[in-house]
Amino acid sequence: MWRIPLPDEFHRSEGVHVGRMAPNRASRARGVRGRAFTDTGIRIDRRYGFRVTDAASTWCHLAGVLSHDDLVAAGDHLILVPKKAQPGEARPYATIEQLTDRAKSYSGRHARAARRALLDIRQGAESRPESILRLHMMRAGLPEPELNVDVFSASGTFLGRADSLFRDFRVIAEYDGEQHRTDSVQYNKDMLRIEGFVRNRWTPIRVRKGQLFGDPEAAVARVEGALRDAGWRP
Structure with a gap:
């Protein structure tokens, strides 16, 4: 209900x-x-x-x-x-x-x-997988991300909304759902959004359902690797 x-x-x-x-x-x-x-x-x-x-x-x-x-x-x-x-x-x-x-x-x-x-509830998470990915990242000691943030280019063009954004390191963690099988229009929008992030020097890490719920440590390691490449140190 x-x-x-x-x-x-x-x-x-x-x-x-x-x-x-x-x-x-x-x-x-x-x-x-x-x-x-x-x-x-x-x-x-x-x-x-x-x-x-x-x-x-x-x-x-x-x-x-x-x-x-x-x-x-x-x-x-x-x-x-x-x-x-x-x-x-x-x-x-x-x-x-x-x-x-x-x-x-x-x-x-x-x-x-x-x-x-x-203690772990936050404003901004729009889905269960987004919440669970954030909790895995936090437990691993990664910095806390901003949730569902509008991202713009240097000229002010709207690029899209990021699930989990690490602003200081220009890293974005995204849960990649099943749109490619269930909604081709939405999946194409997501693909163009990710391409826009990359062109504007953001590093998006897309985590699929199988990895998040099957091997979350590997998912977190990918995000951690991108953060470390950008200069983050625990």
């Missing part, structure tokens, strides 16, 4: 999660995963005509089922102020202050995990 990006193991066949406030018992029905909430800080919102837990509470509840990186990606998604908002969607779904206040008052079993994740 909040469009939170989740890892592949979450799929439709697991059913709908339905909560009731204690002392009411959890719902029991085919296709339903019921739970009884004892968390008194929940607010009720409406999404698509359904009563749902508020975004900040939903994020806290996810602390019990998501890894640290996916919980951070979920938080990045909720606080994002998109460059182009979808019609009818009020963004952000939550502010970092709301997530922080909710995590402080949350008394669930995984409250500590939620509070740890808060």
Whole structure:
């Protein structure tokens, strides 16, 4: 309901999660995963005509089922102020202050995990892979990048938006999705954008899905190599 990006193991066949406030018992029905909430800080919102837990509470509840990186990606998604908002969607779904206040008052079993994740949530990440790539780079000791920054040439021509930008070293780290298979128009736009970066003396490093989720250390090493070539030292 909040469009939170989740890892592949979450799929439709697991059913709908339905909560009731204690002392009411959890719902029991085919296709339903019921739970009884004892968390008194929940607010009720409406999404698509359904009563749902508020975004900040939903994020806290996810602390019990998501890894640290996916919980951070979920938080990045909720606080994002998109460059182009979808019609009818009020963004952000939550502010970092709301997530922080909710995590402080949350008394669930995984409250500590939620509070740890808060430290790594950032404004600007537009996808789960972008968030996960950033976290791998940060853990490796690389400098923290600017997120989804508009890049211009020396003459002021707009070149495109960079996923993760290391401005001082003219290095850009990009997650390369599946556009070449699913959207040829978008893929061509991305190709021209990357060419524009290169012509203007930026070094773009494109990380594919297989490497990010299969060998993230290799992906980070490529970014680190470009930074070192540009003069960065830890």
